[in-house]
Amino acid sequence: MDAPLDPHDALIRPWRTATLVASLVAAVELVLLLGAAFLLLAKPLSHAMQRHAEATAFAPVKKRAAPVHPKQAPIGLPKLVRAETGVFVLNGNGRAGAASAEAGKLTALGYRVPGTGNATRQDLATTVVMFKRGFHAEAARLAHDLHVKVVGPLDGVRPSALRGAQLAIVLGAR
DSSP states (O other): OOOOOOHHHHHHHHHHHHHHHHHHHHHHHHHHHHHHHHHHHHHHHHHHHHHHHHHHHTSOOOOOOOOBOTTTSOOOOOSSOGGGOEEEEEEOSOOTTHHHHHHHHHHHHTOEEEEEEEOSOSOOSSOEEEEOTTOHHHHHHHHHHHTOOEEEEOOSSOGGGGTTOSEEEEEOOO
16 A cells, blocks of 8 residues: 655655756856856957067077087197097986097097096987087087087086086987
8 A cells, every 4th residue: 555645755756856957057157157257268368378488489599609619710720639538428318338439439539548437317319419618619520520510619518527628418309
């Protein structure tokens, strides 16, 4: 037999349905409000991002010491012969043994190699010849001997770390 209906159950069921309908209406309103907020904020935000990108792209270039190509500036003749020129070799390409192999080439060319080591970065793309102040001509000669295109003053290497060498070569992938 069926249990007698409680009068309170009759009051609860419409309230439950009303709650579900109100929640559904609130969810739809939330989605509409979020859509309206996106539409209102998207255009100003995109314009602000575009202005920032343009300002960054067209900002004046900060002056940095650019590497000097050996053929760009008149640098004079080297003061030291190859046997007197010390070259410290740094491996910046990550290949094991690259610095010692390059040191062997330099020794065969007549250069003095006081030491080898690893550069702080191991992902360099281009080989760079760096020089102490006053040894630009020797660096240009070394770059010519090794077919290196980038020559510049010491950058990121303290002269005292060169163990008496006047030049440093940082080996890159090329």
